[in-house]
Amino acid sequence: MMKLSEVARALDLERSGDDVTITGVAPLEMAGPGDLTFAGKKSLLPRAVRAAAVVVPPELTAAVTGPALVSATPAVTLGQVGRLLGMAELTVTGIHPSAVIDPSARLAEGVTVGPLAVVGPEVVIGPGTVIHAGAVIHARCLIGARCIIHSNVVVGGEGFGYEPGPRGLERIPHFGIVRIEDDVEIGACTTIDRARFGATVVGAGTKIDNLVQIAHNVQIGPHSVIVSQVGIAGSARLGSGVQVAGQAGIGDHCVLGDGVKVAASTGVPPRAEVPPGTTWGGWWGQEYRKAWTEQVALRKLPDFMKRVEEFLKKAGA
Amino acid sequence: MMKLSEVARALDLERSGDDVTITGVAPLEMAGPGDLTFAGKKSLLPRAVRAAAVVVPPELTAAVTGPALVSATPAVTLGQVGRLLGMAELTVTGIHPSAVIDPSARLAEGVTVGPLAVVGPEVVIGPGTVIHAGAVIHARCLIGARCIIHSNVVVGGEGFGYEPGPRGLERIPHFGIVRIEDDVEIGACTTIDRARFGATVVGAGTKIDNLVQIAHNVQIGPHSVIVSQVGIAGSARLGSGVQVAGQAGIGDHCVLGDGVKVAASTGVPPRAEVPPGTTWGGWWGQEYRKAWTEQVALRKLPDFMKRVEEFLKKAGA
Amino acid sequence: MMKLSEVARALDLERSGDDVTITGVAPLEMAGPGDLTFAGKKSLLPRAVRAAAVVVPPELTAAVTGPALVSATPAVTLGQVGRLLGMAELTVTGIHPSAVIDPSARLAEGVTVGPLAVVGPEVVIGPGTVIHAGAVIHARCLIGARCIIHSNVVVGGEGFGYEPGPRGLERIPHFGIVRIEDDVEIGACTTIDRARFGATVVGAGTKIDNLVQIAHNVQIGPHSVIVSQVGIAGSARLGSGVQVAGQAGIGDHCVLGDGVKVAASTGVPPRAEVPPGTTWGGWWGQEYRKAWTEQVALRKLPDFMKRVEEFLKKAGA
Numbered sequence: 001m002m003k004l005s006e007v008a009r010a011l012d013l014e015r016s017g018d019d020v021t022i023t024g025v026a027p028l029e030m031a032g033p034g035d036l037t038f039a040g041k042k043s044l045l046p047r048a049v050r051a052a053a054v055v056v057p058p059e060l061t062a063a064v065t066g067p068a069l070v071s072a073t074p075a076v077t078l079g080q081v082g083r084l085l086g087m088a089e090l091t092v093t094g095i096h097p098s099a100v101i102d103p104s105a106r107l108a109e110g111v112t113v114g115p116l117a118v119v120g121p122e123v124v125i126g127p128g129t130v131i132h133a134g135a136v137i138h139a140r141c142l143i144g145a146r147c148i149i150h151s152n153v154v155v156g157g158e159g160f161g162y163e164p165g166p167r168g169l170e171r172i173p174h175f176g177i178v179r180i181e182d183d184v185e186i187g188a189c190t191t192i193d194r195a196r197f198g199a200t201v202v203g204a205g206t207k208i209d210n211l212v213q214i215a216h217n218v219q220i221g222p223h224s225v226i227v228s229q230v231g232i233a234g235s236a237r238l239g240s241g242v243q244v245a246g247q248a249g250i251g252d253h254c255v256l257g258d259g260v261k262v263a264a265s266t267g268v269p270p271r272a273e274v275p276p277g278t279t280w281g282g283w284w285g286q287e288y289r290k291a292w293t294e295q296v297a298l299r300k301l302p303d304f305m306k307r308v309e310e311f312l313k314k315a316g317a
Numbered sequence: 318m319m320k321l322s323e324v325a326r327a328l329d330l331e332r333s334g335d336d337v338t339i340t341g342v343a344p345l346e347m348a349g350p351g352d353l354t355f356a357g358k359k360s361l362l363p364r365a366v367r368a369a370a371v372v373v374p375p376e377l378t379a380a381v382t383g384p385a386l387v388s389a390t391p392a393v394t395l396g397q398v399g400r401l402l403g404m405a406e407l408t409v410t411g412i413h414p415s416a417v418i419d420p421s422a423r424l425a426e427g428v429t430v431g432p433l434a435v436v437g438p439e440v441v442i443g444p445g446t447v448i449h450a451g452a453v454i455h456a457r458c459l460i461g462a463r464c465i466i467h468s469n470v471v472v473g474g475e476g477f478g479y480e481p482g483p484r485g486l487e488r489i490p491h492f493g494i495v496r497i498e499d500d501v502e503i504g505a506c507t508t509i510d511r512a513r514f515g516a517t518v519v520g521a522g523t524k525i526d527n528l529v530q531i532a533h534n535v536q537i538g539p540h541s542v543i544v545s546q547v548g549i550a551g552s553a554r555l556g557s558g559v560q561v562a563g564q565a566g567i568g569d570h571c572v573l574g575d576g577v578k579v580a581a582s583t584g585v586p587p588r589a590e591v592p593p594g595t596t597w598g599g600w601w602g603q604e605y606r607k608a609w610t611e612q613v614a615l616r617k618l619p620d621f622m623k624r625v626e627e628f629l630k631k632a633g634a
Numbered sequence: 635m636m637k638l639s640e641v642a643r644a645l646d647l648e649r650s651g652d653d654v655t656i657t658g659v660a661p662l663e664m665a666g667p668g669d670l671t672f673a674g675k676k677s678l679l680p681r682a683v684r685a686a687a688v689v690v691p692p693e694l695t696a697a698v699t700g701p702a703l704v705s706a707t708p709a710v711t712l713g714q715v716g717r718l719l720g721m722a723e724l725t726v727t728g729i730h731p732s733a734v735i736d737p738s739a740r741l742a743e744g745v746t747v748g749p750l751a752v753v754g755p756e757v758v759i760g761p762g763t764v765i766h767a768g769a770v771i772h773a774r775c776l777i778g779a780r781c782i783i784h785s786n787v788v789v790g791g792e793g794f795g796y797e798p799g800p801r802g803l804e805r806i807p808h809f810g811i812v813r814i815e816d817d818v819e820i821g822a823c824t825t826i827d828r829a830r831f832g833a834t835v836v837g838a839g840t841k842i843d844n845l846v847q848i849a850h851n852v853q854i855g856p857h858s859v860i861v862s863q864v865g866i867a868g869s870a871r872l873g874s875g876v877q878v879a880g881q882a883g884i885g886d887h888c889v890l891g892d893g894v895k896v897a898a899s900t901g902v903p904p905r906a907e908v909p910p911g912t913t914w915g916g917w918w919g920q921e922y923r924k925a926w927t928e929q930v931a932l933r934k935l936p937d938f939m940k941r942v943e944e945f946l947k948k949a950g951a
Contacts, residue, residue, distance in 0.1 A: 025492070026514050076480045079490040087492045090455055090475050090511065098417050100732050100749040100767075115417040115435045116451075118749045118767040118785075132474065133417075133435040133453045134750075136767045136785040138724055148488070151435075151453040151471040152506070154785040154822035157766065158724050160843045160862070163710045168817065168839035168857050171782070173713040175659070175721045183485065188471035188508040189528075189786070191822040191844040191862075194724065197660050205485035209477045210508040211530050211548075211823075213845050213862040213880075223485050228477070228530040229548045229566075231845075231863045231880050246530075246548050247566045247584070249863075249881045249899055265566055265584040265600065267881070267899040283600045283899065283917045284929050295601050297935040301614040304939060305621060311946060312628060342809070343831050393797045396807040404809045407772055407792050407828065415734050432734040432752045433768075449791065450734075450752040450770045465805070468752075468770040468788040469823070500802065505788035505825040506845075522802035526794045527825040528847050528865075540802050545794070545847040546865045546883075563847075563865050564883045564901070582883055582901040582917065600917045612918050618931045622938060629945060 004053050004067055007036070007081055017067035020052045025082040036081055038074035055081075092130065099131075108145070120156070126182065138194065144182035144204065152189045155180065159193040159200075159216025159234065172196060174216065181205075187212065187228065203240065221258065239276065263288060321370050321384055324353070324398055334384035337369045342399040353398055355391035372398075409447065416448075425462070437473070443499065455511065461499035461521065469506045472497065476510040476517075476533025476551065489513060491533065498522075504529065504545065520557070538575065556593065580605060638687050638701055641670070641715055651701035654686045659716040670715055672708035689715075726764060733765075742779070754790070760816065772828065778816035778838065786823045789814065793827040793834075793850025793868065806830060808850065815839075821846065821862065837874070855892065873910065897922060 001023045008015035023034035028044060031037035031051035038055040039045050042063050048054040053067035055074040071077040083089075092114050095101065099113040102120050108127035113119060118136040126145030131137065135149045138156030149155065156178045162169035176195025180202045186192070187210035192200060195217045202208065203222035213231040220226070221240035232238070232250040239258035244250065248266045257276030262268060268285040282291030318340045325332035340351035345361060348354035348368035355372035356365050359380050365371040370384035372391040388394040400406075409431050412418065416430040419437050425444035430436060435453040443462030448454065452466045455473030466472065473495045479486035493512025497519045503509070504527035509517060512534045519525065520539035530548040537543070538557035549555070549567040556575035561567065565583045574593030579585060585602040599608030635657045642649035657668035662678060665671035665685035672689035673679050676697050682688040687701035689708040705711040717723075726748050729735065733747040736754050742761035747753060752770040760779030765771065769783045772790030783789065790812045796803035810829025814836045820826070821844035826834060829851045836842065837856035847865040854860070855874035866872070866884040873892035878884065882900045891910030896902060902919040916925030 030515055073480060075489065076482070076487070079480075082490055082492050087490075088457060089490055089492060090473070096417070100730070116433050116750050116768075120767075133437075133455075134433075134451060134469070134471075134768060134786070138767075138785070140722060148475075150474045151455070152451070152469050152768070152786050152823070154768075154844075156724065157784045157822045157844070158782075160821060160841070162841060162859075163707065163713075165710070169841055169859070170710070171819070172709065173716055173721075173723050175716050175723060185488070187477060188474045188510075189469070189506050189823050189845075193822075193844070198664050207477065207479060207486055209530075210471075210474070210510070211506075211528060211845060213843075215862065225479075225486070228532065228550075229546070229863070233862075233880060246550060247564075247881075251898065264568065286933075290933075293936045294932050297939055298611050298615065298932065299603075299607075300939070301618065301935065302610045304942075305614055305617070308621075308625060308942060308946070311949070312625070315628070347832055390797060392806065393799070393804070396797075399807055399809050404807075405774060406807055406809060407790065413734070433750050450754075450772075451750075451768060451786070451788075465792075467791045468772070469768070469786050502805070504794060505791045505827075506786070506823050524794070524796060524803055526847075527788075527791070527827070528823075528845060542796075542803070545849065545867075546863070563867060564881075581885065615928050615932065616920075616924075618935065619927045622931055622934070625938075625942060629942070632945070 001034075002085060004036075004069065007084060008069055010084055011069075011071075011077060011080055013077065014061075014070040015068070016061070016064065016070070017053070020067045022052055022081065022085065024085060024087060025078045026051070036069070036078065038078050040074060092132065096133075102139075114151070132188075138178075141178040141180070141194065142199075143180045144184060146183050147180055148185040149180075150186060150188040150190070150210070153186050154191045155186070156194045157191060159196055161196055161216060161234070176200065176217070178202075181222065184208070190214070209246075215252070227264070233270065261288075263291075266291075318351075319402060321353075321386065324401060325386055327401055328386075328388075328394060328397055330394065331378075331387040332385070333378070333381065333387070334370070337384045339369055339398065339402065341402060341404065342395045343368070353386075353395065355395050357391060409449065413450075419456075431468070449505075455495075458495040458497070458511065459516075460497045461501060463500050464497055465502040466497075467503060467505040467507070467527070470503050471508045472503070473511045474508060476513055478513055478533060478551070493517065493534070495519075498539065501525070507531070526563075532569070544581070550587065578605075580608075583608075635668075636719060638670075638703065641718060642703055644718055645703075645705075645711060645714055647711065648695075648704040649702070650695070650698065650704070651687070654701045656686055656715065656719065658719060658721060659712045660685070670703070670712065672712050674708060726766065730767075736773075748785070766822075772812075775812040775814070775828065776833075777814045778818060780817050781814055782819040783814075784820060784822040784824070784844070787820050788825045789820070790828045791825060793830055795830060795850060795868070810834065810851070812836075815856065818842070824848070826852075843880075849886070861898070867904065895922075897925075900925075 005019045026035040037051040055069045095113045096115040098115045099117045104121045105119045105123040107125045112130040114133035120139040122140045125143045129147040131149045132151040135153040141156040158174045161172040179199040181204035183205045185207045190212040192214040193216040205223040208226045209228035215234040217235040219237045224242040227246040229247045233252035236254040238256045241259045244262040245264035251270030253271045256274045259277045261279040263281035266285045279288040281288040322336045339353045343352040354368040372386045412430045413432040415432045416434045421438045422436045422440040429447040431450035437456040439457045442460045446464040448466045449468040452470040458473040475491045478489040496516040498521035500522045502524045507529040509531040510533040522540040525543045526545035532551040534552040536554045541559040544563040546564045550569035553571040555573045561579040562581035568587030570588045573591045576594045578596040580598035583602045596605040598605040639653045660669040671685040689703045729747045730749040732749045733751045738755045739753045739757040744762045746764040748767035754773040756774045759777045763781040765783045766785040768786040775790040792808045795806040813833040815838035817839045819841045824846040826848040827850040839857040842860045843862035849868040851869040853871045858876040861880040863881045867886035870888040872890045878896040879898035885904030887905045890908045893911045895913040897915035900919045913922040915922040
């Protein structure tokens with residue numbers, strides 16, 4: 001527990017109202033006595049009454065009556081206060097004795113490897129990176145600094161590539177690796193295949209959710225966001241700051257420019273070139289506004305057809 | 318092997334025809350000599366001739382000629398007889414010595430933990446629950462009684478949440494947990510993220526298939542069924558008895574009322590409110606009948622367009 | 635490193651131009667000094683100048699000027715040369731001491747089991763098969779020869795089957811297994827459920843990508859290709875040489891004839907019968923050409939509607 005004034009001092013924030021005691025943090029709908037909560041809009045302030053205090057953005061300073069902190073980023077502040085209070089998070093540290101780490105792997109200082117994770121031969125892992133339980137990093141893959149690799153992820157399995165041979169499809173050798181740059185997060189049970197040549201790359205600061213498939217030779221730029229169950233097919237290239245929403249599929253050899261957004265469940269066709277800064281949507285993916293317009297038209301289609309058919313009938317057509 | 322009369326006695330069922338010997342159970346298309354099979358419709362009875370005996374519902378009692386058992390739930394009966402006969406199932410019991418169980422975890426009596434599963438600090442697991450090989454239960458998560466957690470499941474990884482920070486996206490702390498109630502089943506490689514605050518909840522009796530994504534703070538009511546490869550985005554709330562078919566996606570903050578059904582591959586848009594008892598469908602999800610009507614209209618669209626274009630041409634438009 | 639003449643001799647290929655030294659292999663866009671590359675079209679030859687030598691198909695023999703090898707299958711040749719040069723691949727051999735192999739499992743000669751993989755009781759694995767790190771093969775499943783089971787795969791978990799019971803949904807016993815035939819590959823985090831009766835079957839030479847779901851009692855014929863994130867529901871039957879592209883869903887009890895192709899993101903409705911040799915597509919799956927025609931019509935729909943509405947207005951309808 002901390003006094004609100006201590007919190008304000010620790011985070012260098014302005015404070016108003018009584019100097020109450022804070023025992024935890026919680027969102028508006030869950031906050032009770034002792035909790036610090038936050039409200040981003042004036043209309044939400046009345047719901048904060050059950051909480052001990054509220055974090056508000058500067059524009060609400062005048063509107064708030066009870067104990068408050070002022071922060072330009074209230075949600076971030078709430079997380080910081082939770083940490084100050086020692087609220088429990090998912091923390092793992094050190095190398096768990098059950099992890100299987102090849103002697104030729106090179107782990108920087110402060111690397112964490114959870115229980116039953118596997119780090120293959122000649123893997124290189126940067127400082128501060130966390131490999132959670134059950135994750136597998138295959139031979140020679142490179143993982144940057146401060147990455148988080150969640151449980152049961154597979155990095156560096158062989159890509160899905162075959163050529164017709166005398167006994168059916170024959171596996172094409174994969175001489176490449178996976179290179180994960182700094183500050184990348186990879187969600188649970190996500191799979192990232194090694195390249196046929198060179199490297200499958202995930203750029204610095206990119207965040208990948210659970211159950212995502214990233215095929216061989218894909219190149220993802222920095223600071224991109226790939227939401228759960230997205231599939232990115234072989235050799236697709238995503239620029240910087242790309243956002244792909246849940247369950248979307250990116251066809252092989254697609255090129256997505258910087259800042260492209262792809263809506264949920266969108267299928268971007270193979271070899272599509274998506275211009276920088278555009279948003280795409282649709283089952284058969286295209287520019288979002290067009291896809292949306294079509295979906296709206298589709299919703300009117302049954303009635304429209306009926307009216308037109310009646311007209312044609314009357315017109316004797 | 319058992320006599321049909323012994324089976325009838327053991328399960329308290331009516332029996333007719335010869336008291337044959339049963340050595341196994343099998344569905345109609347696979348049943349051979351010695352097998353007990355079942356037929357739910359009169360038209361299927363002739364296909365049961367290769368079997369030793371057949372389980373039928375009460376309304377077929379008169380129609381059946383050979384050895385038979387009568388049961389209101391023939392499929393359930395068939396499974397029970399297989400168990401009576403000692404047919405092999407996937408059974409694991411006890412705590413496998415290779416499992417990594419934190420000393421602070423509390424496992425009730427009769428909990429099974431398979432090889433190389435991971436149970437984190439302060440996890441609580443109710444009686445009779447089975448954790449299969451390679452599954453990971455992260456710190457402080459709560460698992461009820463008689464649950465089945467399949468192989469390589471990940472429960473309690475950190476949710477996918479970020480705020481913009483000075484060095485790009487910064488992870489938001491997750492102070493919450495996952496709470497799995499009694500009699501829940503979670504399919505292989507499914508991922509259930511821990512809450513930002515409070516708990517991500519799966520209600521009692523709910524069954525979740527393989528490769529399902531359940532994001533942070535999702536609330537799933539009791540006795541729901543979530544089929545394979547479904548994705549449920551952050552803070553969505555599903556009522557009691559909800560059924561979501563394969564590959565459907567539920568957007569963030571959706572509210573699905575009790576008894577809602579979502580068809581396969583349906584995308585329920587973020588923040589949608591789906592009224593209790595309704596069925597939704599469509600790539601851009603909506604009430605099922607409307608979605609269906611539109612799809613039917615779409616199938617007629619190319620011909621319709623051609624006819625109308627011809628008419629317009631004739632009309633000089 | 636090898637002389638081009640040594641490579642030609644080793645692989646029994648024709649050679650032309652200087653007998654240069656080869657130190658590696660790489661695709662056109664990555665090839666540098668010392669590399670062997672390949673060009674399948676005349677237009678690509680100028681891009682090969684930075685490479686030491688190029689593999690070309692017979693029809694380009696006359697067009698090539700520098701050092702070259704002639705091969706009917708240039709991509710395959712490139713892989714073979716990489717192997718001759720000892721380029722690194724993902725190789726694992728032997729039984730890793732951390733793998734958990736039930737004493738009753740029977741592993742043929744030359745089987746590889748990676749770190750922390752699990753092989754259950756009475757599993758049978760054919761010669762030359764590789765089980766990668768973290769994969770789980772449940773009791774009594776049968777794996778053929780020369781298979782590759784990637785990391786964190788789950789073979790033989792219980793299928794998703796329930797019947798209503800007094801305390802909600804009750805699990806139906808699964809007395810069956812999974813049978814994987816020879817030369818099958820199964821991608822990372824893919825799940826294949828055991829059958830209720832008999833076996834879930836994957837036919838010889840079939841290749842399955844990452845994160846695929848194969849439900850109980852599915853039958854997949856030989857030499858099929860199932861791309862990432864596909865879901866195949868219970869009791870579906872796929873013929874020989876079937877190809878299912880990424881994120882497609884095959885409904886329960888579907889029958890796909892030999893040589894059927896299913897486009898990406900296609901939903902094949904439950905119990906559909908897809909004739910041999912046909913291609914299917916569409917969110918609500920059907921014959922591909924029809925699905926395509928509808929999607930093209932949908933793209934024209936907003937403009938078409940506008941024109942027709944204007945016409946109707948003028949016509950006073």
